[in-house]
Every structure is written in C-alpha cells, then in structure tokens.
Amino acid sequence: MARTGRRKGSPDTREAILDAAREAFAARGFDGASIRTIATGAGVDPALVHHYFGTKEQLFLATVGAPVNPGELIPLILDGDPELLGVRLVRMFLSVWDDPHSGPKLIAIVRSALAHDWSARMLREFVTSQVLRRVIAKVDVPPSEASTRAALVASQMIGVGLARHVLKIEPLASADADTVAAMVGPNVQHYLTGPLPSE
C-alpha cells in the first residue's frame, strides 16, 4: 500500500507514525532513534510527529503503550533518605502494578514481550531509559557500574510484579504494598548502592 494521499489528522497518519516509531525504537533503542528517522519512515514531516505526540519521550511512551509516565513518577521518589530509595522505588512500582487501570496494561506489555522479540526490546528500552536511568542517576556509584545495577534492579522489580500479580504467590499476592516494599526494598537498595562482586 502506498503511503500517499493520507490527510493530516487521519487515524492512518497516527498509526503510520506509531508503526515507524516502533520499528525505529526497536532497532536503534530510545537514544538511537530520532524523530527525523521516524517521520521519514512514516512518510510525514517531523513537525507532524511533534504535533501528534509531543516529545520523543512522549512518542516512545505511546509506542510502548505505557500506562504511566516514569518521567513524572520517578522524580516523586528521588528525594528523601537515600538509604530508603529502594523501598520507595518498590512502593511506587507496586502502586502502578496494583492499580486496576495500569496493572493489566503492564501485564499485557510483559505478555507481548514474551511473544515478540521487538516487543521485548521495547520493554527493555522502556525499563532502562525511562525508569532506571533516572533512579541510577540519583545514586552515588561509579558510572561503570550503572548498567549492572540497573539490570539487577530490573530483575527484582519485574519478578515481584509477576510473582504478585501473575503467579499470585502468597503472601506476596495479598500483602499490602507497604509490607511488600519493606521486604523487597532492602534488596533493591543493595543493588543500587551495595557492594557488587568483583568480576
């Protein structure tokens, strides 16, 4: 199908931009993809991409189908006792998982990641570039350790979401979010600021 004759404002244009964005983000990652490339892929002017979706970050969130904007949520937990950052992070993460609107969307995103490689790449980019980068930037650790710490935090966060909301393993499934955060948070904190084994 030729991508001509598409009118500004048509659902087709929106979809074409999302398709091109998905392809670009999956292939090049969040940092590597540009609005210009995405616009070219969709056969539209870059200004139209901004018009529809705002910033590159907002376009990325729309592409992933993210139910929340980590750029708004993460700053809310960065202040406070640095030793409790892990607990606050888990607590916030659970509030998204536990929400009847956003929780099922997270499950759908993980399900898609298990089914499609590109979808797994998108989720990885989302977790690393939108969530963990903002958290790791706050802790005082060598830059060379940033990706290791981020990956370890991700492993624990994804796991607690699945254990609580998909496998529904008790008591994690029924415990209130504060209790879970008190149990899991210290381990996340350990990944953020604790010693790493020498490799």
Place this chain on the structure above:
Amino acid sequence: MARTGRRKGSPDTREAILDAAREAFAARGFDGASIRTIATGAGVDPALVHHYFGTKEQLFLATVGAPVNPGELIPLILDGDPELLGVRLVRMFLSVWDDPHSGPKLIAIVRSALAHDWSARMLREFVTSQVLRRVIAKVDVPPSEASTRAALVASQMIGVGLARHVLKIEPLASADADTVAAMVGPNVQHYLTGPLPSE
C-alpha cells in the same frame, strides 16, 4: 464427545489423563489433587494413571510441561556451605534457563501463565511445591516464615530469568552464569535466611 471405547494405550487416554490432571492441579493445587480424582475425571482406572505417568509428582511435571525435574536437581545444591545456598540455587536455575533445550520451554511456560489463569496457577504450584519447598526445608527458619521466604525467592528468580532471557538487559543477558549468580545469589540468600521486616 463421550469418553467411551477408548483403548488402553491410545493417545486419547494419555490426553484425557493430562486434561483431568491439569484441571485438578489448577483447582486444588499439587497437594490437594489426588490420582484418584484425576483418574475419575479422565474416566480411567487409577492404576492406568500410574502406568502412564508414574507418581503424582511425575504426572504433575508432565502436566506443567516442566523441562527438568526439580526433585532430581534441587538435592544436588542442598549440601555445601549453607550461607551460599542462594548462590547455588541461582546458579542451578540459570543452568536450566541457559540451556538451549529447557530455556525456551521455561519461556513458553511463563508466556502461557501470562495468558491463562489456570496456567499461572500451575506455574505457581510448580514453583512452590516442586522447587521452593525443597529449598526452604533445608534452611533453619520458623515454619511460619516459609511461605514468605519462598515467595520472595521466587520473585527474584523469575525476575532474573526474564531480565536475562526475555528482556535481555545487559550486562545480565551476556554475563556468564557464575557472575550473575555471584550478584543475585546474596539477595536470594537474604530472602532465605536473613531478617524479615516485622509485619
């Protein structure tokens, strides 16, 4: 379709037993389901269930599609320094995830758990009754803490499997298994034997 005229040894009989077993295990859990109930559900004699599948445990593993038998693997890591049980557990778990034969089967099981409630229940039963119960039985903690510790261990193990093999977050995705076990193991150990927050 009436379940009559099925011959002993036919694929139909096997499938009927597996269907009945899936239903029973999902509804009652591993402990609650009995070979007798499953046999009744399949319209066969209990002896035939044993003939095809061996013990209840073996039938359960077949029903889940488990690529390995935790009853054989877990005992291999129980001996040794009790403070390194967490590291050995992660190391063994990774050897199953990293294996080109069993890894994709684990991914398929998790994918199914995300799609079907009964499948999630089966995976939960598998993780708790076949894997974690054997590990928790080895550590010296109050029985009242067993399920909490098991659930926390599960949350970390599931997460590291997904972060490494589905999301492929670096450096977790490419690091060798010993390195990952050295990083994640201490947190699993903490869940096994460390202090729990008072609830």
